[in-house]
Amino acid sequence: xxxISRRKLITTGLAAAAGVSALAVAERLARRYSLIPPDHGGxxxxxxxLTYAAQRVIGRHALAREFPRSMISNPPFGNELxxxxxxxxxxxxxxxxxxxxxxxxxxxxxxxxxxxxxxxMAVRSQxxxxxxEEGWSYVAEWIGTPLSGVLEEAGALPQARYVVYRSIExxxxxxxxxxxxxxxxxxxxxxxxxxxxxxxxxxPLRMRVxxxxxxxxxxxxxxxxxxxxxxKFGKGLGSASPEGGYAWYxxx
Amino acid sequence: xxxxxxxxKKKKIRHSALVRVTHWLTVVAxxxxxxxxxxxxxxxxxxxxxETGNVNMKPLFTIPIPASRDTVPTGYGYTMPDQNGWSRYLxxxxxxxxxxxxxxxxxxxxxxxxxxxNLVPERRxxxxxxxxxxxxxxLRRQPxxxxxxxSYNVLQRxxxxxxxxGLFPLMIWxxxxxxxxxxxxxPWFVDVLGGRQSARTLHxxxxxxxxxxxxxxxxxxxxxxxxxxMRAMITGRTADSPARIKERS
Numbered sequence: 001x002x003x004i005s006r007r008k009l010i011t012t013g014l015a016a017a018a019g020v021s022a023l024a025v026a027e028r029l030a031r032r033y034s035l036i037p038p039d040h041g042g043x044x045x046x047x048x049x050l051t052y053a054a055q056r057v058i059g060r061h062a063l064a065r066e067f068p069r070s071m072i073s074n075p076p077f078g079n080e081l082x083x084x085x086x087x088x089x090x091x092x093x094x095x096x097x098x099x100x101x102x103x104x105x106x107x108x109x110x111x112x113x114x115x116x117x118x119x120x121m122a123v124r125s126q127x128x129x130x131x132x133e134e135g136w137s138y139v140a141e142w143i144g145t146p147l148s149g150v151l152e153e154a155g156a157l158p159q160a161r162y163v164v165y166r167s168i169e170x171x172x173x174x175x176x177x178x179x180x181x182x183x184x185x186x187x188x189x190x191x192x193x194x195x196x197x198x199x200x201x202x203x204p205l206r207m208r209v210x211x212x213x214x215x216x217x218x219x220x221x222x223x224x225x226x227x228x229x230x231x232k233f234g235k236g237l238g239s240a241s242p243e244g245g246y247a248w249y250x251x252x
Numbered sequence: 253x254x255x256x257x258x259x260x261k262k263k264k265i266r267h268s269a270l271v272r273v274t275h276w277l278t279v280v281a282x283x284x285x286x287x288x289x290x291x292x293x294x295x296x297x298x299x300x301x302x303e304t305g306n307v308n309m310k311p312l313f314t315i316p317i318p319a320s321r322d323t324v325p326t327g328y329g330y331t332m333p334d335q336n337g338w339s340r341y342l343x344x345x346x347x348x349x350x351x352x353x354x355x356x357x358x359x360x361x362x363x364x365x366x367x368x369x370n371l372v373p374e375r376r377x378x379x380x381x382x383x384x385x386x387x388x389x390x391l392r393r394q395p396x397x398x399x400x401x402x403s404y405n406v407l408q409r410x411x412x413x414x415x416x417x418g419l420f421p422l423m424i425w426x427x428x429x430x431x432x433x434x435x436x437x438x439p440w441f442v443d444v445l446g447g448r449q450s451a452r453t454l455h456x457x458x459x460x461x462x463x464x465x466x467x468x469x470x471x472x473x474x475x476x477x478x479x480x481x482m483r484a485m486i487t488g489r490t491a492d493s494p495a496r497i498k499e500r501s
Contacts, residue, residue: 044338047345059437067303077306079323129304129448131432133336134321135296136306137448211436245337251433252344 034161034177038230038238039248052249056179064185064210067127072193073138076130078200081219088168088220096204101150101188105164105225108155115190115204118145121153126185128210130217133250140201142208143191148182151226159228162238165207166223174218174239175230175248176209185210188221213250215241266402266484271366274357275485277349282462284346289459291339294320294332299456303447312453351424358416370403371413377406396476401490415465419458426455 030036035053039045084092091099096115103111125143147163163181166173180186189208190197197203202219209216230238238248267275297315298305305311307324318328320336361367376382386407389396397405404412428434429442429451445451473481484490 044341044345047341047348050348051344055431055433055437059433062433062436064432064436065439065442071303073304073306073308075308077308129432131448133292133295133340134323135292135452136298137304138306138308139304211433213432245341247341247344251436252340252431 037249038162038175038236039242044247048247048249051247051252055249055251056177059211060179061183062211064126064128067129067139069127069141071139072127072141076138076140076193076201077136078198079132081200082169084199085168091168091204092199099204099222101205101222101224103150103154103224103226105227106157106160107151107226108157109153111150111154113150118150118188118190118205121145122149124184124187125191126187126208126210128185128208130210130214132214133246141193142187142189142210143194143197144187144189144208146184147186147188147207147224148184150188150224151181154226156226160226161228162226162230164225164227164230164233164239165218165221166225167218168220168222171240172218172220173234174207174216174241175227175233176212176216180209180211183209183211211251213252215246216250264490265488266490267488268364268366269488270357270360270364272485272488274353277353278357281346281350281353282466284342285350286459286463288339288343288346291320291335292343293456295334295336296321296324297326298324299453300449301446301453302449305449305452347424347427350420354420354424371409371416373406373409377409382406383410411465411468415462419462419465423455423458423462426451426458430455 030049030053033056035049035056037048037052040049099115101111101113101115101118103113122145123143124146125141127139127141129137129139131137151160151163160178162175162177164173164175176186185208187208189202189206190204192198192201192203197206202217205221206219207217207221225233227233230236234240235243237243241250242248293315294317297317297319298307298311299313299315300309301312314326317326318330318332319326320332320334322331361371373382383406386405390407425441426445429445430448435442435448442448442451445454480490
């Protein structure tokens with residue numbers, strides 16, 4: 001072995017050791033600051049983790065772009081829905097008066113709220129764009145109750161890390177971290193463009209998460225669960241989306 | 253102390269290890285981005301200009317293919333297999349690979365003088381004459397100048413600069429402008445492009461410009477000696493000395 005190759009071997013070894021320890025430090029920091037998404041494993045886990053961590057570092061509290069009223073899409077576009085279940089039809093028949101939102105999990109006071117209960121809380125509106133992963137988009141005015149207000153009312157515990165939300169439609173559920181859950185533009189939406197939220201657009205109650213793609217804005221919300229871990233929900237990947245091959249974090 | 257032979261070897265290196273590694277990483281990322289990007293486009297093969305666009309609005313242009321979703325009226329009465337899930341995961345993971353590779357390549361090439369030495373056209377070539385001469389040489393199929401065995405000619409330099417400092421940065425820019433999270437943090441990123449749908453349309457057009465570069469690039473390599481060029485980009489060395497290039501022609 002010549003002197004040069006020995007020196008090379010030592011420097012390569014040192015560089016490799018430094019690389020491995022840098023990765024270990026990065027992982028500890030990422031865990032400490034909650035920068036690792038629930039679907040971090042598998043073939044595409046690295047890209048997903050980098051995207052989620054980068055956006056949590058650079059734009060944690062940034063607001064989604066809002067638009068002037070003149071830019072509201074007329075007519076808006078909503079994807080075709082699956083035929084409503086008999087249960088949904090029963091709620092629809094009496095104008096969703098019996099629709100209930102259950103709030104449970106890591107909260108001091110579990111709640112059961114009707115849409116009119118939500119309307120009597122703090123009301124906000126935003127003119128934001130719905131962006132579908134397919135590529136299309138539209139702008140609408142969304143009127144609702146900030147999720148942060150509901151979480152405050154329920155007394156979400158300090159160790160809470162995610163809010164899981166479910167649709168009345170079977171197997172349609174998502175979750176967001178507390179950064180998005182407490183974000184001022186994340187609403188439980190019951191109104192759209194100066195009227196009630198139409199069924200086509202998720203009425204009577206839709207989660208709006210405007211900093212993420214449309215598939216995080218789940219329609220027909222009935223249930224919120226506050227939790228500190230996604231392990232016990234579904235396959236533990238964060239939501240139904242990764243189970244179907246889609247990223248949990250859709251802020252891309 | 254390097255021996256005389258080692259110094260000699262070093263001199264003959266056509267592409268540095270940095271260029272070779274980042275080149276192939278870019279190839280992997282580019283092909284993965286291309287395939288996954290086309291898969292994503294198939295879910296809505298319509299393009300718009302401005303902020304918003306959907307099937308209720310008039311498209312700027314439409315790709316005449318069936319879509320992978322039945323939400324898009326394409327007139328074909330047939331939907332393609334939907335591959336959006338893994339395509340999106342792969343697209344963004346490859347985008348990270350591309351960006352990190354580009355940063356390593358860009359910073360190192362600034363520091364070690366690769367840009368200055370090999371990519372910025374030489375001072376004497378800063379005129380139309382130089383371009384015209386080199387094009388004429390290609391058209392007449394004349395052998396390359398011996399100096400081209402060690403570095404790039406003016407057309408290559410210009411093409412690489414356009415791709416490295418023009419197309420790829422624009423591609424990354426228009427891609428980031430499609431991210432709702434990123435747009436929240438930096439709204440001007442998408443606003444200066446004329447809106448979200450404009451960014452998507454530009455991203456698509458830029459794809460074809462990069463594909464055009466890719467096709468010409470590979471064709472030129474095939475014409476000028478596929479095996480020796482591949483060897484140079486893989487091992488760094490080329491068997492061709494300037495003398496042999498002359499000989500062969």
